[in-house]
Amino acid sequence: QVQLKESGPGLVQPSQTLSLTCTVSGFSLTSYNVHWVRQPPGKGLEWMGRMRYNGDTSYNSALKSRLSISRDTSKNQVFLKMNSLQTDDTGTYYCTRDYDYWGQGVMVTVSS
Amino acid sequence: DIQMTQSPASLSASLGETVTIECLASEDIYSNLAWYQQKPGKSPQLLIYDASSLQDGVPSRFSGSESGTQYSLEINSLQSEDAATYFCQQHHDYPWTFGGGTKLELK
Numbered sequence: 001q002v003q004l005k006e007s008g009p010g011l012v013q014p015s016q017t018l019s020l021t022c023t024v025s026g027f028s029l030t031s032y033n034v035h036w037v038r039q040p041p042g043k044g045l046e047w048m049g050r051m052r053y054n055g056d057t058s059y060n061s062a063l064k065s066r067l068s069i070s071r072d073t074s075k076n077q078v079f080l081k082m083n084s085l086q087t088d089d090t091g092t093y094y095c096t097r098d099y100d101y102w103g104q105g106v107m108v109t110v111s112s
Numbered sequence: 113d114i115q116m117t118q119s120p121a122s123l124s125a126s127l128g129e130t131v132t133i134e135c136l137a138s139e140d141i142y143s144n145l146a147w148y149q150q151k152p153g154k155s156p157q158l159l160i161y162d163a164s165s166l167q168d169g170v171p172s173r174f175s176g177s178e179s180g181t182q183y184s185l186e187i188n189s190l191q192s193e194d195a196a197t198y199f200c201q202q203h204h205d206y207p208w209t210f211g212g213g214t215k216l217e218l219k
Contacts, residue, residue, distance in 0.1 A: 035208070045156070045199060047208040060207040094155055099146045099203050100167070102155040 002026035004034075004095050004103035011109050012085050018108060022078040022095030029053065029071055032097050034078045036069065039105075040091040048093075051078050085110045114138050114202050118211025126219045130188045133214045135200035137181040144204035147176055147185045149196045150213075156199060160185060192218055 008020035022034060029051070036048040049059040049069050057069050068081045078095060092105040115138035125131045135145070143163040148156035158167045160176035163183055173188040187194055195218045200211040 044212050045201070045210040047206075047210070050206070058206050062207075099161065099201060099208075100158050102157075105155050 002097060002101045004097060004101060006093060006095055006103045006106040008093075008106050008108065010107060011111065012089075013112050014086055014110055016085055017081060017083040018085055018089070020080040020093055020095075020106060020108075022080070022103060024076050024078070024095075024097070027097060029073045029076060029078065034071075035096045035098070036078075036080050037094045037096055037102075038089075038091045039094070040088070043091075048080070087111065113207055114141060114205055114209050116200055116202055116209050116211040118200055118214060120214060121212065122215045122217070124217045124219055125190055127190055127192065129190050130186065131190065131216065133185045133187075133198050133200075133216075135183045135185075135211045137183065137202055140181060141202045141204035143178060144202055145176075145178070145183045146201045146203060147174075148199045148201065149194075150199065151196045159198075187216075190218060194218065 003025045005023050012018050033050055033052050035050045037045055039045050051069050051071050059067050066082050066084050071078045087110050090110045092107050094102050094105045096102045117136040119134050145163045147160040149159050150156040159170050159174050163178045164176040175186045177184045198214045
């Protein structure tokens with residue numbers, strides 16, 4: 001069955017870089033797009049960016065200068081890196097297969 | 113960016129009632145709209161895609177419709193497990209954008 005699972009550090013210091021991994025199973029990264037979406041505590045959802053099935057990427061312009069998405073198809077993994085983190089980057093980060101399947105999310109707290 | 117204006121922000125209803133949640137898109141999104149249910153501490157679960165198609169495994173009391181750029185989610189015969197927050201999302205154009213959410217409380 002289709003599964004996505006996010007992993008990464010729960011705590012990041014301000015101004016540091018966040019690195020998250022999305023490990024997928026049940027489908028191929030060369031056939032489906034994978035997106036990153038985040039949600040601040042108690043708030044709504046924000047689309048961050050996308051790794052297309054062919055390796056192309058798209059980013060939310062609000063985050064583009066800080067964000068990078070890459071992948072390793074041999075490991076069925078998609079990676080998110082975002083630099084210059086601030087406290088308002090605190091939240092739950094999800095990877096999704098297009099709009100149908102979502103991972104469980106990983107909570108990231110930006111704090112010193 | 114396409115703006116999704118969702119209403120109401122919160123809603124209280126009784127078991128067995130019918131409720132409607134709406135999302136207004138700032139431009140034509142050509143039915144590229146999904147509805148999600150999210151419970152506390154959980155990831156969003158897809159209910160409806162392409163504005164009116166029911167995701168596999170979702171009860172038939174959930175339905176979606178559209179009129180122009182206005183999209184609606186209707187929940188019939190409310191059950192206790194329907195207490196959650198509901199979001200709409202347009203996937204017509206990047207950046208994908210979400211409505212602000214509707215918190216549904218059961219009386």
